[in-house]
Amino acid sequence: MTPNRRRFLGASAATLASSAVAMPALAQSSPEIKWRLTSSFPRQLDTIFGTAQTLSKYVAEATDGKFQIQTFPAGEIVPGLQALDAVTAGTVECAQTATYFYIGKDPTLAFGTGVPFGFNSRQQHSWWFFGGGDKIINGVLAKYNAFAIPAGNSGCQMGGFFRKELNTVEDLKGLKFRIGGIGGQVLAKLGVVPQQIAPGDVYPALERGTIDAAEFVGPYDDEKFGLVKVAKYYYYPGWWEGGAMLHNVVNIDQWNRLPKHYQAIFSNACEAANNWMLAKYDMVNPPALRRLVQQGCELRAFPNAILEAGYKASFELYNEIAATNPSFKQALDSMNAIRAEQLVWWQIGEYAFDSFNIRMRGKS
Template sequence: MERRTFLKTGALAAAATSIAMPAIAQSMPEVKWRLTSSFPKQLDTIYGTAQQFAKFMSDATDGRFQVQTFSAGEIVPGLQALDAVSSGTVECAHTPTYFYIGKEPAFGLGTGIPFGLNARQQHSWWYFGGGEQIINEALAKFNAYSIPCGNSGCQMGGFFRKELKTVDDLKGLKFRIGGMGGAVLAKLGVVPTQIAPGDVYPALERGTIDAAEFVGPYDDEKLGFVKVAPYYYYPGWWEGGAMLHLVINQEQWNKLPKHYQAMVYHACEAANNWMLAKYDAVNPGGLRRLVGQGAQLRAFPQPIMEASLKAAEEYYAETSAKSELFKKGYDSMVAFRGENLLWWQVAELSYDAFMNRLKSR
C-alpha cells in the first residue's frame, strides 16, 4: 500500500515538474538591452546608477534580463542619448530629460527647473502631481517612455574663475550650464554653453568658458575644476533636485512581459534611491577636500538670486505662451510646489534649521 502511494505521488510530482519548468522558462525570456549613459565612467555615482540598474535587473531574473551599459561617447555622445533611443539604436538610455529642451520645453520639468522642486518634491510631483503623464506625453512623440532612475539632490552653483559681487558681473560670462538654467541666466547677460561632461575641464582651463557647473562636490572634485577656477558658488538654484530617467524605446518597452515591466520599474526605483543616498554620503567629504585644495566657498549674492528668480518667471511665461505642454506641466508643478512649501515650512525646514546647529557642537 505504501509503495503504491509513493509511486502515485512520485509520478504526480514528476508530471508537475515537467509542466512547471517549461512554463517558468517561457515566462522568463532572455532579454538583452544596451543602455547608453549621458555620462563618463569616471563619474561613478551617476554612471554607477546605470550599472546598479543593470545589476538589479540581472539579479531579479537570474541573469535572463541583461543590460549592457555604455558611457557617453561609446555609442553616441552624451547629448544624443534620446536620439539613440528614439531611433532604436539602443533599447534605453540613462539621461536627464532637460538635455532635450530644444526638442520640447516640457522636458525641462522632467529633470527639474530653476527655482523648482527639491529631490523629494520632484519625486512626489512625478507620481502624485501629474509629472509622469506630462513628461511621457512629451516623450511619446519621440517613440520613448521614461521612468525616474536617480536624483542628485540640490546641486552646487559651480566653479568660477572670477568672484561675483553684483548682477553686472554676469554680463558676458561664458558659463557651462545645462537645461533651462542657461536660458534664464541669458536674460541677465550670461552666455550659456552646453558642453558634454568630458569636455568641460579643457574648456575651463583654456578660458573658452569662464565658469562651469556640474553636480556637487564629489563629482566636481573628480573633474578637477578647482585647479582652474577657485570660486565655488552655491546653491545650484537651477537644480534643486535633478531627476534622471531611464528613457526606453517605446517598442522595446511594449514587447516586455508585464512582470518584466514591473521589474524594470522597481529596479529604477532602487537605483533612484541608491543614487541619492550615495550623493548624500559622499558629498560632505568631497566638499571638505575641495576646500582643502583651495576652493573658496561663496553664496550667490542675494541680488543675483532675486534677479535670477525674476528672470526665471519671465522665461516661464514666455515658454508657456509657446508650448501648451510646458504650460500644463509648469502650472501643475507650481501648484504642487505651493502646497509642498507650506508643509515644508512647518516640519522639514524647521527641523533641519534646528538640527543644523549641531554641526558646531
C-alpha cells in the same frame, strides 16, 4: 492505507503534476534577453554612470541572468546628448539620461529633470509619481517612441566654479558660463553668455580663459574635473537644479516585447537605482567638499540679489514659453500648484527640523 495517507499521496501527485506543467511554462515566459543601455555620462563619473551599472546588476540578479543590460558610457555608441535619438531609432533599447537635455525638441522636457527654483529631489519624486508628472513628460516622449522611468537623482547641486567673485547682478553681464538647458536660458536674461561644452573640455576652457565659470553637479563629481585648480570661487546653491532627476528612457516597441514580469523587475530596479544614487551622493559629497576647501576653493553663497533676479527671470521665461506651448503650461501649472502646497509642509516639517539640527551642529 489510512484515509490521511491516501489524501497526502493524492495531493502530492497533483502538486507534482502541476509543477511539471508550470515549470516549462515559467521557463518559456522568462526568455533570455539582451538589451543595450547608452548613458549620457562618462564612465569617470562613477556615481552617475555607476547608477546605470547598478540598475543592470539588479535586473540580472532578479532574473537569474536571463535579462542582461549592457551599459555603455557616453560616446561609445552615440554622444551623450544623442541618447534619446538612439532610443527613438531603436539603435539601443534604453538610455540613462536627463530629459532636460532635449528641450530643443520640446521645452516641457525640462520639468522631467527639474527647472530653476522648482522642486527639490523628494518633491520632484512626489510630483512624478503622485502629481501627474509622469503623464505630462511621457506624453511628450511618446512622440519620440519612448517613455521615461526615474532612475537617479543628484540632490541639490552646486552653482559651480567661477574665476571671479560675484557681488551684484551686474557681475553676471558678459560672463561666459558653461551651463546648458533652461537654466542657461534663464541666466541669459541676466546677461550671462551660456556655453555648451562637453565635460571633458571644461577644464581646458576654464584654464585658457575661454569661459569664466562652469557648473556640473556637486563636490564629488566637480573634484574629479579638477576645476578648483583654475577657478577658486565655488558658489552655492545650484538654484537651477534643486534636485535633478535622471531617467531610464526606453523604446516603447522594445518595452512592449518584454514579458510582464520583466517589465515589473525593470521598473523596480529603476526605483532601487534611484535610491542608490541619491544615497551615495549624500555620503560622498560632504568629504569631497571638505577636500576641495583644503585644495584652495573659496565657498561663496550667491548674493540674495542674484537669487532674486534669477527667480524673477525664471518665471518670466516660463510664462513666455507657456503662452505658446500647451504641454509646458500644463507642467508649469502643475508644478506651481503642488510646489505651493509642498513648501508650506516643508517649512513646518523638514526645514524646521533640519535648520535646528544645523544650528546645533557640534554641540552634541
